[in-house]
Amino acid sequence: MKYDMYDEVLEQPISLEKTLKAEKSHMKEIAGKLKGMDKIYLVGCGSSLSTCYSTRDALEFLSDINIEVHTGYEFVYHKKIQKINSALIVTSQSGETADTVAALRKARENGIYTVSITNEPESSMMKESEDAVLTRCGRETAILGTKTYMTQLLCLYEILFTMEGSDESKKILMDLERIPSITAELIKTTEEENRVLAESFKDEDIFYCMGSGPNFGLAYKVAMTMLMEGALKHACPLYSGEFRHGLIERAEKDVPIIFLEAGFPGDEHTNKSIEFSESIGAKTIIFHMEDYSDIHPLLAPFILVVPMEWFIYYLSHYSGEDPGSTRHIGKVRY
Numbered sequence: 014m015k016y017d018m019y020d021e022v023l024e025q026p027i028s029l030e031k032t033l034k035a036e037k038s039h040m041k042e043i044a045g046k047l048k049g050m051d052k053i054y055l056v057g058c059g060s061s062l063s064t065c066y067s068t069r070d071a072l073e074f075l076s077d078i079n080i081e082v083h084t085g086y087e088f089v090y091h092k093k094i095q096k097i098n099s100a101l102i103v104t105s106q107s108g109e110t111a112d113t114v115a116a117l118r119k120a121r122e123n124g125i126y127t128v129s130i131t132n133e134p135e136s137s138m139m140k141e142s143e144d145a146v147l148t149r150c151g152r153e154t155a156i157l158g159t160k161t162y163m164t165q166l167l168c169l170y171e172i173l174f175t176m177e178g179s180d181e182s183k184k185i186l187m188d189l190e191r192i193p194s195i196t197a198e199l200i201k202t203t204e205e206e207n208r209v210l211a212e213s214f215k216d217e218d219i220f221y222c223m224g225s226g227p228n229f230g231l232a233y234k235v236a237m238t239m240l241m242e243g244a245l246k247h248a249c250p251l252y253s254g255e256f257r258h259g260l261i262e263r264a265e266k267d268v269p270i271i272f273l274e275a276g277f278p279g280d281e282h283t284n285k286s287i288e289f290s291e292s293i294g295a296k297t298i299i300f301h302m303e304d305y306s307d308i309h310p311l312l313a314p315f316i317l318v319v320p321m322e323w324f325i326y327y328l329s330h331y332s333g334e335d336p337g338s339t340r341h342i343g344k345v346r347y
Contacts, residue, residue, distance in 0.1 A: 016329075018155035018243075018336045022322050026197040028160040029167055031149035033193070040168060043128055043144050044175035050126070052079045052099040053173075056088050056116045060158035060238045061104040061165060067230030068169040071311040074226065074277075076177050085112025089119050100126040102169070106153060106161040108136020117142055130168045132161050146172075157243045157336055159322055162234065166314060167192065188308040192315050195306055199319040203305070207320050210298070211327035214269060217296075220246055221260055222271040223286060225253040225279025231314040232273055235321055243336040244329040253279050256286040266294035275302035275313035298324075 047053060055065035065082045072078060083091065088101075089112075101120040105113045108131035117138060120127050129142035132150050139145045148164035170189055174182040214220075220240055224232040232250040240248035251260055253272075264270060270290050274283050290297050300320060302313045329336035 016155070016326075016335050018157060018159065018322075018326055021153055021155050021159045022200060022319075022326065024150070025160045025163050025200065025319075026193045028148070028150040028164050029193040029196060032147075032164045032167060033171075033190070035149055036146050036168065037171065039144075040146060040171045041175055043146070044172050046126065046144070047100055047172070047176045048178075050098055050100050052081070052095045054088060054094075054099065054101045054120070054125075055080060055082045055104070055169070056085055056101060056113055057104040057165075058085055058110050058112050059242075060162045060234050061106065061110070061113070063230045063234035063238070064104055064162065064166040064169055065102075065230070066233055067166060067227040067314045068173055070229060071170070071227040072173055072177060074311060075179055075181050078173075078177065080173075083116070085110065085114075085116045088116040094119075094123065094125075096123045096125060100128065102128045102130065102172070103138060103142070104130045104165045104169070105136075105138055106132050106158060106165075108133040108138035114138060114141075128172075130165050132164070155243075155336060157239050157322075157325065158234075162318065163192075163196070163315065170312075185309045185311055188312055191308060192312065195308065195316065196319060199305060199316065203320040204323045207323035208327040211324050212331050214296070214298075214328060215331035217269050218247055220248045220269045220271060221251060221263070222248060222273070223251045223253050223256060223260075223283060224273035225283055226275070226277035227311060227314050228273040228275055228277070228317065229253075231318055231321070232271070234318070235271065235325070239321065239325040240328075243325050243334070244332055245334050246328070246332070253283040253286060256282065256289075261289070264290050264293065264295050267296055269296040269298060271298045271300070273300050273313070273317050275310045275317070277310065277313075 127142040129138035129145040150160040222232040236248035236250035240246045
């Protein structure tokens with residue numbers, strides 16, 4: 014049986030291509046406006062928040078640009094928002110996420126330059142921000158967020174690494190152009206191995222997911238919006254360096270722990286955590302960047318998300334769940 018998520022996974026390469034073609038020059042203009050800003054705020058919720066985490070943590074390897082990440086209402090209630098020479102970039106699939114729209118409106122009220130990245134052309138975010146980037150995904154119905162996650166992440170990288178402007182950023186942007194074709198290949202080559210892997214974990218009820226640098230953002234997405242929303246499994250994301258400050262006491266024989274590894278400095282801790290977990294018989298699930306692509310390591314979330322999507326898709330299926338459906342999301346409004 015195929016669910017809506019299946020087709021949306023397959024649509025990722027064309028969504029990336031269309032977004033780059035339609036919005037690249039506009040994103041360069043936005044990057045020019047951001048140059049010289051003293052502070053940049055990134056705001057999102059759920060999968061969109063994870064793209065903010067990944068982009069911020071990737072940029073911090075190269076630059077001392079002052080970037081903060083907030084969820085929507087955290088930004089709204091923040092009393093120390095910098096109003097002068099600052100910018101807010103908000104991300105949302107629907108463009109109507111209440112928390113995020115509230116953050117956008119607060120920024121506008123305080124004279125902060127605003128940019129929206131969303132998939133809905135008639136949404137509040139598209140209409141109310143000073144600049145807006147439209148991801149070209151068509152309608153997305155599966156709650157996990159596949160093509161909209163990838164295109165939002167693409168837009169954040171394109172804008173902010175163009176703004177950063179170093180030689181290393183230019184290398185990253187060159188490799189970013191390859192993401193659509195690499196994604197298409199990974200979709201074909203990683204499905205079956207992760208179907209088999211998912212079947213072997215279908216009876217597990219709790220997963221931990223770890224990554225360092227920009228892979229923490231992906232770990233957050235995997236745990237919060239893929240395992241919990243899609244597969245209805247308990248899950249917890251963690252920075253790799255935090256393994257020995259809590260999870261080490263829950264890492265026991267047969268406990269599933271997902272590791273995302275890309276050779277970042279913080280992956281010294283990832284690898285130490287893998288070694289410890291394997292020594293006590295935990296069920297380690299390891300995704301190494303080098304097994305999938307040789308592009309710039311700071312693009313790891315784009316690469317590692319594809320095998321993760323197949324793993325979650327089939328984990329949901331073998332657990333008797335539609336990975337794109339919801340039970341309670343949307344029933345609580347605040």
